[in-house]
Amino acid sequence: MTIYTGTGDRGKTSLFSGQRVSKANARIEALGNLDELNSTIGGLIAALSPKCPDLINEMLEIQSDLFSISALMATTPDSPSMDTIESITQVQIETLENAIDRMENELPELKCFVLPGGHITAAWSHLARTVCRRSERQLVRFLDTLFSEQVSERYQKALIYINRLSDYLFVVARYCNRILGVPEQYWKC
Amino acid sequence: MNTRAGIYSTTLLHRRRLSKRAIEIKLEKPRSFKFESGQRICLVHKAVERDYSIVSVSEDPDICLCIRLVRGGALSSELNTAPIGSRFSFTGPSGYFTFKPSLRPAVFVATGTGVAPFCSMLRSGATGITLLHGTKSPSELYYKSIFQSAAILYVPCLSEPGPSSEAYFQGRVTGYLQTHLAAGLYDFYLCGRREMIRDVTLLVDEKFSGSYIYSEIFY
Numbered sequence: 001m002t003i004y005t006g007t008g009d010r011g012k013t014s015l016f017s018g019q020r021v022s023k024a025n026a027r028i029e030a031l032g033n034l035d036e037l038n039s040t041i042g043g044l045i046a047a048l049s050p051k052c053p054d055l056i057n058e059m060l061e062i063q064s065d066l067f068s069i070s071a072l073m074a075t076t077p078d079s080p081s082m083d084t085i086e087s088i089t090q091v092q093i094e095t096l097e098n099a100i101d102r103m104e105n106e107l108p109e110l111k112c113f114v115l116p117g118g119h120i121t122a123a124w125s126h127l128a129r130t131v132c133r134r135s136e137r138q139l140v141r142f143l144d145t146l147f148s149e150q151v152s153e154r155y156q157k158a159l160i161y162i163n164r165l166s167d168y169l170f171v172v173a174r175y176c177n178r179i180l181g182v183p184e185q186y187w188k189c
Numbered sequence: 190m191n192t193r194a195g196i197y198s199t200t201l202l203h204r205r206r207l208s209k210r211a212i213e214i215k216l217e218k219p220r221s222f223k224f225e226s227g228q229r230i231c232l233v234h235k236a237v238e239r240d241y242s243i244v245s246v247s248e249d250p251d252i253c254l255c256i257r258l259v260r261g262g263a264l265s266s267e268l269n270t271a272p273i274g275s276r277f278s279f280t281g282p283s284g285y286f287t288f289k290p291s292l293r294p295a296v297f298v299a300t301g302t303g304v305a306p307f308c309s310m311l312r313s314g315a316t317g318i319t320l321l322h323g324t325k326s327p328s329e330l331y332y333k334s335i336f337q338s339a340a341i342l343y344v345p346c347l348s349e350p351g352p353s354s355e356a357y358f359q360g361r362v363t364g365y366l367q368t369h370l371a372a373g374l375y376d377f378y379l380c381g382r383r384e385m386i387r388d389v390t391l392l393v394d395e396k397f398s399g400s401y402i403y404s405e406i407f408y
Binding site: 005006007009010013014016017018019020079080081084116 | 285289290
């Protein structure tokens with residue numbers, strides 16, 4: 001079955017919760033950024049050697065988590081569809097934090113700014129980090145448009161997750177350079 | 190909602206002809222299989238997979254499916270000819286096309302076998318429903334008696350002229366919506382041909398802006 005429906009040909013699209021909105025809507029912009037982030041992580045996974053199965057599995061979980069956050073963003077707070085959305089939990093946030101701690105234990109302490117790049121996997125990870133930061137900025141901009149009572153714990157957890165994911169991707173970049181033997185380059189150090 | 194797909198083995202229990210272009214089949218329901226009205230299963234047979242919305246409700250003893258017969262279609266042909274007692278596999282349930290009660294009136298719009306999930310939703314208690322069913326001829330108005338008794342308004346929309354003895358709208362579902370449904374806010378549930386879903390969606394944007402749309406493309 002073909003994927004095109006033609007329902008978006010006039011600049012509108014459907015949310016998961018049923019509303020029709022402009023494709024220029026802040027919610028759709030946030031979804032686009034999350035999609036780009038997920039695809040960039042896909043690029044990183046593709047560049048990683050199959051010899052790093054743990055890292056790959058970790059990132060596949062992250063891609064799945066990003067789909068959950070996207071589903072949340074595609075659903076209006078007071079709609080019945082919200083009941084079907086899986087929220088990001090504290091466990092998922094702690095999984096990222098534990099991964100960061102685990103990799104940092106193997107890395108030298110950072111004393112100055114690191115130039116983004118090095119091994120291709122590190123370059124992908126830095127790119128994913130920057131898209132993640134943009135996703136976070138857009139998510140905050142979107143949440144600023146909601147009434148405070150609409151900003152439920154679901155959104156707050158998603159925001160924490162995205163913030164932590166940026167840190168994770170930064171550490172992954174350094175970790176990839178480390179395990180693949182590419183020296184880090186520093187700025188004016 | 191139960192969306193965690195399991196893999197099940199089942200038996201073909203019953204088959205009946207609905208029209209020249211559709212059959213209804215009943216499959217044995219595995220004891221552990223649970224679903225919500227509007228969800229679908231994916232039938233698997235000899236590496237061919239096809240999604241079908243469930244006609245029955247969760248409490249029914251079997252799984253009922255309404256199958257559109259596709260010329261040369263690998264699975265629909267098999268289901269149309271397989272001996273009763275044949276074994277099949279399926280995965281599911283899947284999908285989020287379930288009834289979500291709200292303060293807005295709900296309008297169900299189907300073409301052909303796209304009425305399958307609506308049959309399940311109405312039988313499981315969805316109320317206050319207007320249902321439009323677009324088909325070529327009256328012989329394809331599947332589950333008519335259920336809809337006549339459970340919907341507050343049931344409108345067969347026939348693209349070919351029907352018998353004068355029956356009440357129906359002559360034309361497509363979009364024609365009915367354009368000329369008969371008062372402007373306002375509704376929850377539209379669309380199931381069936383992609384062209385219908387596209388046309389109704391664009392019409393909703395124009396005439397019923399602000400309404401909600403839930404859709405399930407069948408074919």
